[in-house]
Amino acid sequence: MPRVTARGLGGPAGAILAAAALAAALLLPSVAGTYYIRVVTGIFMFGMLASGWNIVGGYTGYPDFGAAAFIGIGAYTTGILMSRVHLPFAAALPAGGILSIAAAVAMGSVLLRLRGHYFAVATLGFMIVLQQLASNLDVTGGGSGMNLPPVRSFTTFYYWMLAGLVVAVAVGFVLPRSRVGYAIAAIRENQDAAQVLGISPLPYKVLAYATSAFFFGIGGGIYAYWFTFIDPPTVFNIDFTIQAVVMTIFGGPGTAFGPLAGAVILKSLDVVLTNISIFLHNVFFGALVCLLVIFAPRGLAEIFQARGGLIEAIRTEVRENRI
Amino acid sequence: MSAAAQIALQNAINGLLIGGTYATVAVGFSLVWGILNVINIAHGALVMLGAYVTYWLFTLYHIDPLLSLPLTGALLFALGYPLQRIVINQVVRASFFITFLLTFGLELLITNLALAAWTADIRSVTTSYSGWSVALGPIALPVVRIVSLLIALLTAAALQLVMTRTRLGGAIRATASDQEAARLMGIPIAHVYALTFAIAAATAGIAGSLISLSFPIFPAMGAGYTLIAFVTCVLGGLGSVPGALLGGLLLGLLQTYAASWLGPNFDNIIAFSVLILVLLVRPAGLLGRAQRFRG
Numbered sequence: 157m158p159r160v161t162a163r164g165l166g167g168p169a170g171a172i173l174a175a176a177a178l179a180a181a182l183l184l185p186s187v188a189g190t191y192y193i194r195v196v197t198g199i200f201m202f203g204m205l206a207s208g209w210n211i212v213g214g215y216t217g218y219p220d221f222g223a224a225a226f227i228g229i230g231a232y233t234t235g236i237l238m239s240r241v242h243l244p245f246a247a248a249l250p251a252g253g254i255l256s257i258a259a260a261v262a263m264g265s266v267l268l269r270l271r272g273h274y275f276a277v278a279t280l281g282f283m284i285v286l287q288q289l290a291s292n293l294d295v296t297g298g299g300s301g302m303n304l305p306p307v308r309s310f311t312t313f314y315y316w317m318l319a320g321l322v323v324a325v326a327v328g329f330v331l332p333r334s335r336v337g338y339a340i341a342a343i344r345e346n347q348d349a350a351q352v353l354g355i356s357p358l359p360y361k362v363l364a365y366a367t368s369a370f371f372f373g374i375g376g377g378i379y380a381y382w383f384t385f386i387d388p389p390t391v392f393n394i395d396f397t398i399q400a401v402v403m404t405i406f407g408g409p410g411t412a413f414g415p416l417a418g419a420v421i422l423k424s425l426d427v428v429l430t431n432i433s434i435f436l437h438n439v440f441f442g443a444l445v446c447l448l449v450i451f452a453p454r455g456l457a458e459i460f461q462a463r464g465g466l467i468e469a470i471r472t473e474v475r476e477n478r479i
Numbered sequence: 480m481s482a483a484a485q486i487a488l489q490n491a492i493n494g495l496l497i498g499g500t501y502a503t504v505a506v507g508f509s510l511v512w513g514i515l516n517v518i519n520i521a522h523g524a525l526v527m528l529g530a531y532v533t534y535w536l537f538t539l540y541h542i543d544p545l546l547s548l549p550l551t552g553a554l555l556f557a558l559g560y561p562l563q564r565i566v567i568n569q570v571v572r573a574s575f576f577i578t579f580l581l582t583f584g585l586e587l588l589i590t591n592l593a594l595a596a597w598t599a600d601i602r603s604v605t606t607s608y609s610g611w612s613v614a615l616g617p618i619a620l621p622v623v624r625i626v627s628l629l630i631a632l633l634t635a636a637a638l639q640l641v642m643t644r645t646r647l648g649g650a651i652r653a654t655a656s657d658q659e660a661a662r663l664m665g666i667p668i669a670h671v672y673a674l675t676f677a678i679a680a681a682t683a684g685i686a687g688s689l690i691s692l693s694f695p696i697f698p699a700m701g702a703g704y705t706l707i708a709f710v711t712c713v714l715g716g717l718g719s720v721p722g723a724l725l726g727g728l729l730l731g732l733l734q735t736y737a738a739s740w741l742g743p744n745f746d747n748i749i750a751f752s753v754l755i756l757v758l759l760v761r762p763a764g765l766l767g768r769a770q771r772f773r774g
């Protein structure tokens with residue numbers, strides 16, 4: 157599935173395939189039971205997160221290890237506006253997205269000046285700080301968390317997540333074909349050269365970071381209302397980040413449909429594993445990360461497309477990186 | 480002595496005492512970062528393993544934590560060597576993102592295996608001398624913390640001696656400064672990398688032992704210590720033992736003073752603010768040489 161969609165969507169066959177998939181997704185709630193709707197909602201959520209992470213981590217090459225910070229910002233903004241200000245969900249959710257953008261612009265203009273390791277750990281630290289802040293503030297309910305108003309229909313979340321996912325994938329599709337996308341690719345490949353060509357890197361990096369943050373904020377907001385209870389460790393949770401990163405790498409970073417494909421495959425596998433054992437889920441993700449970066453650091457798509465067969469492609473990857 | 484001065488002095492003592500432990504946490508992290516150019520996110524997980532080794536030796540076999548210290552170090556050394564030789568060496572030449580992600584995966588793996596084996600229960604090592612403290616005028620000096628600081632200083636001194644006075648240290652530094660030249664000189668790079676990581680793991684184990692004496696132990700404790708190690712390295716300057724020591728003591732002082740002004744629940748916020756400030760003002764750290772940090 158990833159190969160077909162990733163290769164063919166430029167042409168009419170791809171467009172038909174995408175339309176068919178979307179139509180199937182829209183019709184699914186009328187045929188599937190509640191359990192499957194919940195599972196698929198989760199897949200949509202991680203498809204959106206991975207596609208969002210791909211914008212900053214894949215296209216721009218800035219690995220944001222604190223992306224869950226924006227899950228928390230979106231979740232708490234939505235939660236506070238709904239339960240304390242009594243706004244409807246449709247008004248509270250965009251506020252969470254906008255606040256995520258604002259936070260990303262503010263933090264990004266500082267953090268995106270850092271390179272490599274420093275950026276990665278600084279973003280991770282940013283998330284840990286927000287988690288601690290949420291545990292200390294009154295408006296968030298502190299460590300005991302907060303409840304959101306109860307929900308009537310779970311299908312609502314299905315459509316909200318689907319809408320977010322479609323926008324995230326669309327952005328991932330349009331971006332590399334736009335002027336901004338070229339600038340971002342130039343920054344990723346060689347920032348100094350890009351600068352010489354007259355591209356000022358910081359605004360583009362902030363734009364990518366904020367766009368990515370928006371999808372995490374929206375994802376967090378929907379998640380909060382969906383689960384109706386949030387507390388600092390569940391939303392400012394490194395697990396969201398790591399899953400988005402792994403799905404992106406698995407499917408192919410810097411491609412429009414790779415992250416979604418990664419999310420569909422890995423989340424389905426994850427659901428099966430979680431049904432077997434709750435511990436297995438994280439152990440599995442840990443092991444998967446290790447195996448993936450050793451044997452296929454550029455994603456499975458690259459391995460499958462390589463000439464000379466699967467084994468040879470994996471051998472080349474390993475030979476290049478080891479000592 | 481006025482009450483305010485007394486509190487300030489007590490804070491300074493407490494800060495230096497905890498700073499010694501931070502330095503022990505950071506010194507191995509700094510070594511791996513400086514020599515292997517790997518940000519070892521699993522470093523905190525190794526600290527956690529060290530703490531649990533101490534805990535189980537104490538609880539099951541009644542071996543005193545201070546006596547089991549060399550054993551903990553040796554066990555972590557034995558774990559660290561194959562971890563680098565077999566696993567991390569596979570990707571050590573890849574971009575930082577790949578090595579970063581690999582150690583991230585290892586952290587996830589170790590922490591969750593620990594969670595499955597030992598549950599999320601918060602444990603502590605309480606020895607007969609845990610509550611002892613020496614009164615120095617109006618200042619209280621907890622015995623366990625003083626011993627921790629001494630061990631931290633000894634560990635740092637020993638590591639500095641190994642790095643500057645032995646053939647192994649020479650080989651490690653040669654590998655760090657020019658890998659190809661070192662290889663041509665007949666230095667077995669893969670072995671040197673594995674030894675470097677093993678030494679770092681041993682210091683992480685020792686740090687875990689020291690932490691188990693005064694702080695709670697649980698499987699997820701590692702992440703916070705990885706952050707502390709990172710901040711300490713950035714503060715003191717990368718890849719140098721004196722830098723890690725200075726950075727650790729400074730961070731300990733800063734956090735202790737901040738805790739007495741703001742309350743105890745702001746430690747990560749303080750550490751992070753220090754990190755960002757240093758990265759923007761003096762990215763090479765206090766004792767480091769200038770490099771490219773910005774992008």
